[in-house]
Amino acid sequence: MxxxxxxxxxxxxxxxxxxxxxxxxxxxxxxxxxxxxxxxxxxxxxxxxxxxxxxxxxxxxxxxxxxxxxxxxxxxxxxxxxxxxxxxxxxxxxxxxxxxxxxxxxxxxxxxxxxxxxxxxxxxxxxxxxxxxxxxxxxxxxxxxxxxxxxxxxxxxxxxxxxxxxxxxxxxxxxxxxxxxxxxxxxxxxxxxxxxxxxxxxxxxxxxxxxxxxxxxxxxxxxxxxxxxxxxxxxxxxxxxxxxxxxxxxxxxxxxxxxxxxxxxxxxxxxxxxxxGDDSGLALPPHIAPVQVMIIPIQQQKEGVLDAAERIKDELAEAGLSVQLDDSDKRPGWKFSEEEMRGIPLRVEIGPKDMEKGQCVLVRRDNREKTVVSLEDVAEKAKEVLETEQQDMFERAKAFRDSHIYDAHNYDEFKDIVANKPGMVRGMWCGDPACEAKIKEDTTATSRCIPFEQEHISDTCVCCGKPAKKLVIWGKAY
Amino acid sequence: MxxxxxxxxxxxxxxxxxxxxxxxxxxxxxxxxxxxxxxxxxxxxxxxxxxxxxxxxxxxxxxxxxxxxxxxxxxxxxxxxxxxxxxxxxxxxxxxxxxxxxxxxxxxxxxxxxxxxxxxxxxxxxxxxxxxxxxxxxxxxxxxxxxxxxxxxxxxxxxxxxxxxxxxxxxxxxxxxxxxxxxxxxxxxxxxxxxxxxxxxxxxxxxxxxxxxxxxxxxxxxxxxxxxxxxxxxxxxxxxxxxxxxxxxxxxxxxxxxxxxxxxxxxxxxxxxxxxGDDSGLALPPHIAPVQVMIIPIQQQKEGVLDAAERIKDELAEAGLSVQLDDSDKRPGWKFSEEEMRGIPLRVEIGPKDMEKGQCVLVRRDNREKTVVSLEDVAEKAKEVLETEQQDMFERAKAFRDSHIYDAHNYDEFKDIVANKPGMVRGMWCGDPACEAKIKEDTTATSRCIPFEQEHISDTCVCCGKPAKKLVIWGKAY
Structure with missing residues (x-):
């Protein structure tokens, strides 16, 4: 296949x-x-x-x-x-x-x-x-x-x-x-x-x-x-x-x-x-995607399907969306895989059965959620779905990040987190570059930043145990 | 001054x-x-x-x-x-x-x-x-x-x-x-x-x-x-x-x-x-000017003048024009010279007297033509004037160019034109690079192109006198 x-x-x-x-x-x-x-x-x-x-x-x-x-x-x-x-x-x-x-x-x-x-x-x-x-x-x-x-x-x-x-x-x-x-x-x-x-x-x-x-x-x-x-x-x-x-x-x-x-x-x-991104490839947030919508006709050889797809394309373009229509002779499943790999945020499927019912199917890239919408308000609905997708992608990324930030109160805890839990570490710092250097040497983690949003999670430096001055975000970095 | x-x-x-x-x-x-x-x-x-x-x-x-x-x-x-x-x-x-x-x-x-x-x-x-x-x-x-x-x-x-x-x-x-x-x-x-x-x-x-x-x-x-x-x-x-x-x-x-x-x-x-460009500086065609309109208030210290200027600015911006307001403390004449030097296509002047009459003055950069317009339709009129200016600038440039293209039928004529009449020369060419080289050597003019719009203005090459093949545009070039 x-x-x-x-x-x-x-x-x-x-x-x-x-x-x-x-x-x-x-x-x-x-x-x-x-x-x-x-x-x-x-x-x-x-x-x-x-x-x-x-x-x-x-x-x-x-x-x-x-x-x-x-x-x-x-x-x-x-x-x-x-x-x-x-x-x-x-x-x-x-x-x-x-x-x-x-x-x-x-x-x-x-x-x-x-x-x-x-x-x-x-x-x-x-x-x-x-x-x-x-x-x-x-x-x-x-x-x-x-x-x-x-x-x-x-x-x-x-x-x-x-x-x-x-x-x-x-x-x-x-x-x-x-x-x-x-x-x-x-x-x-x-x-x-x-x-x-x-x-x-x-x-x-x-x-x-x-x-x-x-x-x-x-x-x-x-x-x-x-x-x-x-x-x-x-x-x-x-x-x-x-x-x-x-x-x-x-x-x-x-x-x-x-x-x-x-x-x-x-x-x-x-x-x-x-x-x-995920195992199907790239996933672009709708606000930044060069192509926001890909229209994929089903059974495009059937009379009227390509015309209907073209009409949807025109309506979405008219509504200010960046849209493409894949009317190549590849199979729809292949086209799905391709546009998913490219990370296009929204797919529109339209085939003979949909046309009978005056509808088409919107499929989000991020979670594959399908919405059946009336052809009459496809532009409005597509915009709504894209905006929801944009927000959901942010919330999902934020939830992932927040669940991968760990607090370390001493050096053993710090080293254990860095070694075993992918993510960032919050740890207090005395302000001495020597501690930064030691942490880097021991764990390959570096100080990412002294966050503007400070919190006092411990009295002592996570590395040397001396009095702490600042909360620092630590992590392995690209 | x-x-x-x-x-x-x-x-x-x-x-x-x-x-x-x-x-x-x-x-x-x-x-x-x-x-x-x-x-x-x-x-x-x-x-x-x-x-x-x-x-x-x-x-x-x-x-x-x-x-x-x-x-x-x-x-x-x-x-x-x-x-x-x-x-x-x-x-x-x-x-x-x-x-x-x-x-x-x-x-x-x-x-x-x-x-x-x-x-x-x-x-x-x-x-x-x-x-x-x-x-x-x-x-x-x-x-x-x-x-x-x-x-x-x-x-x-x-x-x-x-x-x-x-x-x-x-x-x-x-x-x-x-x-x-x-x-x-x-x-x-x-x-x-x-x-x-x-x-x-x-x-x-x-x-x-x-x-x-x-x-x-x-x-x-x-x-x-x-x-x-x-x-x-x-x-x-x-x-x-x-x-x-x-x-x-x-x-x-x-x-x-x-x-x-x-x-x-x-x-x-x-x-x-x-x-x-002219002796006042740059002159930008409206379609390409980064700032299309400069608003210059007259007697801006008088009550209401700056407010009126701001309103014009908002209206022009709303109409899709790129507009700036010069409310600095320089004298209006100085501001005029500055925006003319920068080549801004249209100046809007608004002062207390204009306000009394519910009007302002539009001044084109290319020919200084003034139009008094009602404040009510300043945006519409500004767009019209800019479009006319754009067309006029093209027509003026075309008339200038066309009046500086000369036909040469033999080499003496050719050399005389190049030496005495700034512009382009139309002259037939035999197709031999040696003639191009000789012309360049003798006159510093080069073959600019073999124009798509061909015309047969003479039977012989303007340089060597042998049978001509093509009409060529010649000229000194940057």
């Missing part, structure tokens, strides 16, 4: 999560490896998800006054080196251009691993007085970071992302922008991707190279591992001082600016796969 | 076109040079135009079944070298990555100058049978080509573009797609950018490295020079054979595929500037 073969071709999610992930990426035709080690090709089904992410995030950015720009793909070595922590963080993983236009270059240029340094230069050249502030810029681009081990969407030597860069007159304003953008990421994940997040701050050892503070949204995958899904950095005036970005204030004196940056990447597609 | 200073700051277009262009790019804050020679920064005002170009072109592409993808920014030297003409065309101007992740690379990787070679690899890996055809892909990205002399938007070592790549089962289908995409570019230029085009084919010596045929749209700038504004290439099966892209046909035999590629770039922004 052809449709069975397709389903069988992917590994069971609970049997081998890593292989299942690879299978879904391949079978749903999202991405494939190129001939250059570590570099990936975003295929149409994968790139279309990114286009929808871009469109929605970009609209949210612009509502807050963000302007898009584009800066060079190459950065001179001397520019990269001006901020010490930053260059130390990135230099080991960059690609260097040493020849151009047939000549050896006098100075090496790196393919951008991130663009803070170029933005500093832009800001320095364009920021003169307090009237020029704030500058709130963003860039959609790819960045290159040489990676030894790679996985589609999660870690590759080149990936697509957006990087926002802003400068402000005051430290307070910069901090407010940093949090504002984190909240945009958080809301986007929860409302559009149906992925619950934990908002928090990174510890000193986990923060961005050059930042004063890094905030993060952490999400949990179906295997219990954490994924850092968006970060927002407050640089204070560190970069501004290193790069000489300053402005004349109302007091007629020179002041350094306060700077932020924030980014989200195609990792989000990895998160969608690993939070919502 | 502050507003006078701003206007005076740019060179007159007819006095020094090159300097005028540079001034507009700078004063309208479209682009600036980065610290890496030849690499540019797209500033918010410039990038926003590109975003609108992308949005509209992308929608047209998708209507014809184009799917977007993303391929690596780096290409291995060995892959580039598989198609001989292609590598010869591009190798001299590429940037080479030779170090990555702290190590010397075993093979040089070039920063993509164009992606035919990577697409060939993608096609080879994914095209198996006739059922897989056609594949109609496109990518929005930047490319790097090391340039010695650069000018904003027109020629830079990195530029933004889209590159479409398709494969087909038959030569006829590939040719049809090549022409289809050329027509999309032509319609886009004429309808959205208000720039008239001449469609035609490039001669052998001007065609793309590796193509069987290159089609082009040629436009005329205000200084009479030509700008190649979009190209579409039919590769035949040359790349397919070099890269082994083949499919099993219905006849159960292996066949090579037929391939096309087509691209348009941020050069289009250069065209907009040079076709429509």
């Amino acid at each position: 052809a449709d069975k073969k397709l389903v069988e071709a992917i590994t069971s999610r609970d049997e081998d999560f890593t292989q299942w992930y690879t299978d879904v990426v391949k079978k749903a035709e999202l991405m494939e490896y190129s001939s250059i080690k570590g570099f990936m090709i975003y295929k149409p089904n994968g790139y279309a998800i990114w286009e929808n992410i871009q469109k929605k995030l970009d609209a949210e950015f612009k509502k807050t006054g963000v302007q898009n720009v584009y800066l060079p793909v190459l950065i001179p070595e001397s520019l990269l080196q001006k901020e010490k922590d930053h260059v130390e963080g990135f230099a080991p993983e960059v690609a260097w251009v040493t020849q151009g236009g047939g000549n050896e270059l006098q100075e090496r240029l790196c393919v951008r691993p991130t663009s803070e340094t170029l933005f500093c230069e832009l800001f320095r050249n364009n920021c003169h007085t307090y009237r020029d502030l704030p500058m709130v810029y963003n860039q959609w681009c790819s960045v290159v970071r040489w990676e030894k081990t790679t996985r589609p969407f999660l870690r590759s030597s080149e990936f697509l992302w957006q990087e926002g860069h802003t400068i402000h007159a005051t430290a307070e304003e910069a901090e407010a922008r940093t949090i504002q953008m984190l909240n945009i990421y958080a809301d986007f994940c929860e409302k559009e991707l149906a992925i619950p997040v934990i908002k928090g701050q990174k510890t000193e050892s986990e923060k961005f190279a050059g930042a004063e503070a890094t905030y993060t949204i952490e999400t949990m995958m179906h295997d219990g591992k954490s994924l850092q899904s968006g970060t927002s950095h407050n640089f204070g005036d560190g970069f501004a001082k290193a790069y000489g970005v300053q402005y004349t204030g109302k007091d007629n004196k020179l002041h350094p600016v306060y700077q932020t940056s924030w980014g989200a990447s195609t990792r989000l597609i990895g998160a969608i796969i690993m939070v919502h | 502050a507003d006078k200073k701003l206007v005076e700051a740019i060179t007159s277009r007819d006095e020094d076109f090159t300097q005028w262009y540079t001034d507009v790019v700078k004063k309208a804050e479209l682009m600036e040079y980065s610290s890496i020679k030849g690499f540019m920064i797209y500033k918010p005002n410039g990038y926003a135009i590109w975003e609108n170009i992308q949005k509209k072109l992308d929608a047209e592409f998708k209507k014809t079944g184009v799917q977007n993808v993303y391929l690596p920014v780096l290409i291995p030297e060995s892959l580039l070298q598989k198609e001989k003409d292609h590598v010869e065309g591009f190798a001299p101007e590429v940037a080479w990555v030779t170090q990555g992740g702290g190590n010397e690379l075993q093979e040089r990787l070039c920063v993509r100058p164009t992606s035919e070679t990577l697409f060939c690899e993608l096609f080879r890996n994914n095209c198996h049978t006739y059922r897989d055809l056609p594949m109609v892909y496109n990518q929005w990205c930047s490319v790097v080509r090391w340039e010695k002399t650069t000018r904003p938007f027109l020629r830079s070592s990195e530029f933004l573009w889209q590159e479409g790549h398709t494969i087909h089962a038959t030569a006829e289908e590939a040719e049809a797609r090549t022409i289809q995409m050329l027509n999309i570019y032509a319609d886009f230029c004429e309808k959205e950018l208000a720039i008239p085009v001449i469609k035609g084919q490039k001669t052998e010596s001007e065609k793309f490295a590796g193509a069987e045929a290159t089609y082009t749209i040629e436009t005329m700038m205000h200084d009479g020079k030509s700008l190649q504004s979009g190209t579409s290439h039919n590769f035949g099966d040359g790349f397919a054979k070099a890269y082994g892209v083949q499919y099993t046909g219905k006849d159960n035999k292996l066949h090579p595929v037929y391939q096309t590629s087509w691209g348009a770039s941020t050069r289009l922004i250069g065209a907009i500037i040079m076709v429509h």
Whole structure:
């Protein structure tokens, strides 16, 4: 049976999560490896998800006054080196251009691993007085970071992302922008991707190279591992001082600016796969699915079936849904498997028997729930079902995550949880990086964040037993 | 007078076109040079135009079944070298990555100058049978080509573009797609950018490295020079054979595929500037302007003026127009100069006297024509005026171009026109590349295209006097 073969071709999610992930990426035709080690090709089904992410995030950015720009793909070595922590963080993983236009270059240029340094230069050249502030810029681009081990969407030597860069007159304003953008990421994940997040701050050892503070949204995958899904950095005036970005204030004196940056990447597609996917393949939240509805005619050779399917298609498109009709000569069961593998949120089945009754069948991707609806209100019902599906997917992901967060009150308990219970661990921390390092060494779990929502679950550090300062979320991470 | 200073700051277009262009790019804050020679920064005002170009072109592409993808920014030297003409065309101007992740690379990787070679690899890996055809892909990205002399938007070592790549089962289908995409570019230029085009084919010596045929749209700038504004290439099966892209046909035999590629770039922004701009700065066609309407209140400190301006803004936004209100504390004259420099197509002036009469004033950017309209139908009237302005800008550009195309019947006439009359020259050609070379050598004019609309204006080649084969459009070009 052809449709069975397709389903069988992917590994069971609970049997081998890593292989299942690879299978879904391949079978749903999202991405494939190129001939250059570590570099990936975003295929149409994968790139279309990114286009929808871009469109929605970009609209949210612009509502807050963000302007898009584009800066060079190459950065001179001397520019990269001006901020010490930053260059130390990135230099080991960059690609260097040493020849151009047939000549050896006098100075090496790196393919951008991130663009803070170029933005500093832009800001320095364009920021003169307090009237020029704030500058709130963003860039959609790819960045290159040489990676030894790679996985589609999660870690590759080149990936697509957006990087926002802003400068402000005051430290307070910069901090407010940093949090504002984190909240945009958080809301986007929860409302559009149906992925619950934990908002928090990174510890000193986990923060961005050059930042004063890094905030993060952490999400949990179906295997219990954490994924850092968006970060927002407050640089204070560190970069501004290193790069000489300053402005004349109302007091007629020179002041350094306060700077932020924030980014989200195609990792989000990895998160969608690993939070919502199942043994039939990808499952896309309706809000982000490039194709929301697939219409599959049953006995399409029978008179009138394809016409009816076309009419449904037109009505759904008219209602603003993204819809396709599979009128190929494959068997319906095969078509079901294909659209399930691609993660299309809603299937419409229409055949001769349905037509007699003036109805069609809606089938949700997430739970296969069927609803028989009258052809007259198929558009309205389809929208309702998609909205319910979106909400249910979020609730399901949240229930899963919440049931996989465990409290640890001492180190034995901590180690036992990390070893035996996939998920996140809540544990108090004394604030000493040595404890973080020990935990990482002993268990491979890392501090994911100091969550904004603090709770006092114990008096002592889960690692060393000394007085605790903060509640930390720990976990193994991608 | 502050507003006078701003206007005076740019060179007159007819006095020094090159300097005028540079001034507009700078004063309208479209682009600036980065610290890496030849690499540019797209500033918010410039990038926003590109975003609108992308949005509209992308929608047209998708209507014809184009799917977007993303391929690596780096290409291995060995892959580039598989198609001989292609590598010869591009190798001299590429940037080479030779170090990555702290190590010397075993093979040089070039920063993509164009992606035919990577697409060939993608096609080879994914095209198996006739059922897989056609594949109609496109990518929005930047490319790097090391340039010695650069000018904003027109020629830079990195530029933004889209590159479409398709494969087909038959030569006829590939040719049809090549022409289809050329027509999309032509319609886009004429309808959205208000720039008239001449469609035609490039001669052998001007065609793309590796193509069987290159089609082009040629436009005329205000200084009479030509700008190649979009190209579409039919590769035949040359790349397919070099890269082994083949499919099993219905006849159960292996066949090579037929391939096309087509691209348009941020050069289009250069065209907009040079076709429509004037001594007050940029002039954007309403269809492509990121901000279509700027509302400038007069005596805004008077009671009710700002409220009235806000109401107009809301109404225009409601009507689907992109609108801003300049309520800064600058003088109105200064604001006028600023929005004119930025090329905003329509200004709305509203002051106490207008309010008494229940009216406001609409001022077109292109010809400063004023229309007094009732506040009640400001949205409807603004849309009408913008549409008229869009059409008028096209007609004006077309009239200018048509009055700057000259017929040459012999070489003396030809040289006289090129030397003394800025514009394009129509002249018959024998088909010998030697004549093209001689014309270029003698006059710096090149063959722009063999226009689709042929006419027989003389029996002999405008250069050598031998029997003529084709009418060619000649001109100095950017």
